[in-house]
Amino acid sequence: MKKYIILVLGSVTNANRLSKRFFQNYHIHTKMIHTPSELGGKGCSYSLIVTADALPKLLTTAEELHIAVKGSYLAEQDAHNEVYYHALS
């Protein structure tokens, strides 16, 4: 089962800004996506995908940039590509 973290942010601006600063700070790439509808993402909400071990660093970077985090979720993707979300915060 594939596991990853989804960090939900308020806007594409914030998601992009956080992604870039995170790479500058730690040289770790993130993937920016529209927030899945299951997580309340409608319209303008964007999220970043990272591995679980990178989450603390990503949260620290968000704090550094004064970017509000709307939520963080553990996503588990099974063999049939079904994704299950578990709230972390």
Added chain:
Amino acid sequence: MHYLDNAATSFQKPPGFYRAMQTAVHHYNVNAGRGSHAYSLRGAETVWSTKESLCRLFGIDNPNRIAFCQNASMALNLAISGILADGGHAVVTQMEHNSVLRPVHHFGNYTIVPADSKGFVPAESVRHAIRPDTGLIVCTHASNVSGTIQPIAQIGKIAKEHKIPFLLDAAQTAGAYPIDVGQLGVDMLAFSAHKGLLGPMGLGGLYVSESVHLSPILFGGTGTYSDQLTQPEEMPDFLEIGTQNTPAIYALNASLSYILARTPQAIHEYELSLAMHLIENLKNISGMTVYGMTEKKNRNATVLCNLTDMDSGELADRFNDFGIATRGGWHCAYPAHCALGTDKSGGVRISFGAFSKKTDVYAVTDAVYRIAKQRKR
């Protein structure tokens, strides 16, 4: 033309600004933060980058606390209306521009703190105007009429003691005088891009500290929380509605780079040296009166003057005949003229900028001699 109307707008800009304007219209006609395509992201990045520059300039620690808007007047309206719409009394000074006086007058519950004949407002006078229901103190940093600089740090301290939000109108000082919101005790800072910041017209901004709660005055799209009908409460979305002026914001950042390198303190000292040179010259011309502070202390590079028995508008027109751009009249600040004693005829405002030269001082001095001499005939 000897351009000496920098209190209205700076005409000469840094070389990088002109290049940036060209780049802006070619590459930054984008809707910042409205979508995830490359152009939108590029726009959002330049908005953020410009706010970071403004943070360095004003001692602000969080770029999200700055909202761009149309100009300083709109910024002042957002702040004043955002507080007084819920009621409360405001303390303002006699030296305010109509962009402050008209909004507070609209709400009707305010006290105007008088200035002395030099245009100076003692901080203790502000303290005495505070009432139990005072919810806002507003003060201009430097008068747009006489260039008198107010005791902002002292007023900021008084505002803090009374836990009243303090709004600073920095239209005349941003970029051309050192400003640190923390040191000055400023809770909100309104600025325009096109004056001392040496940027484009049609752009201004408002800094709002985290301790201040504003009510929303304008409503609209922000690129965030699109499924909600209420205005987002987060800054800057709370205030930044509709499409941002991304090309202007990009160009402003080029001007900010210039200012940060030269420093506001150095720009102030340079401009002030020219203003003092002119004041000394004008003092020696029979019939000329200079108003406001005539020494270096508590003033910037805006000089208000009159020639005996000549209307200020006529004198400004005569300056124009000599190729000198100044501004006569009341400068959208009639109460300030009442304090300075120029309420009947107004005054001629001569305001230096970052690119003014000694030859501008010589040109004004020579023109005044000639105008005065012609009148004696």
